[in-house]
Amino acid sequence: MDIIRTENIVKDYILGKIKVRALNGIDLQIQKSEFVAIMGPSGSGKSTLMHIIGCLDRATEGTYYLDDVLVSKMPQSSLAAIRNRKIGFVFQSFNLLPHLNILKNVELPLMYGGLSHRKRLARAKEVLQSVGLGDRLKHKPGELSGGERQRVAIARAIVNDPSILLADEPTGNLDSQSGGDILEIFKDLHSQGNTVIMVTHDQAIASRAQRIIKIIDGKIVDGNSDS
Secondary structure (H helix, E strand, O other), rough: OEEEEEEEEEEEEEEEEEEEEEEEEEEEEOOOEEEEEEEEOOOHHHHHHHHHOOOOOOOOEEEEOOOEEOOOOOOOOHHHHHHHHHEEEEEEOOOOOOOOHHHHHHHHHHHHOOOHHHHHHHHHHHHHHHHHOOOOOOOHHHHHHHHHHHHHHHHHHOOOOOOEEEEOOOOOOHHHHHHHHHHHHHHHHHOOOOEEEEOOOOOHHHHOEEEEEEEEEEEEEEEEEEO
């Protein structure tokens, strides 16, 4: 069953008087519980594609179905609700709030779901323990290593139990040891039934996924099938 399906996705940006085509007719199918790497060189359109899949941006043309629901025409308010409920994001730069401790950082996405404060803290603590940071709850991001900060970012991404985890160059700012540890967490999350989509330019990292989709100049050139 496809959890993600796009048809002829086009994305144009206007830079001054110039129109730049970042995506040029993307037809993509990703099945539920797959672990997929979207790979391509810098400027290939892979991050643009991830932003559209994650409902952070809209396509200029084309259709996007998420769980068989047409989301490409939804209003922004509906997209925000889908993002919070169905999709977790992990970015290369962590995107943590430096003035909050990591427990508060991970609790934040739960504040939109109506849970009591006690239940939010209990869930945030549980998820931080699952990524090996149960003893660092009161530390702020600046007091942690890069690998530990990325673990916090993963905990924040999965605290709402989303069905899809999107990771954009998640090991880009890490040494090889920390990067390997992060990839093992993704592997574990996939084994638990999560759909994991990882954007990378690195073949060695992409090879950890079940399937590699290659994108060049805004077009898929390889890998868009389970064969």
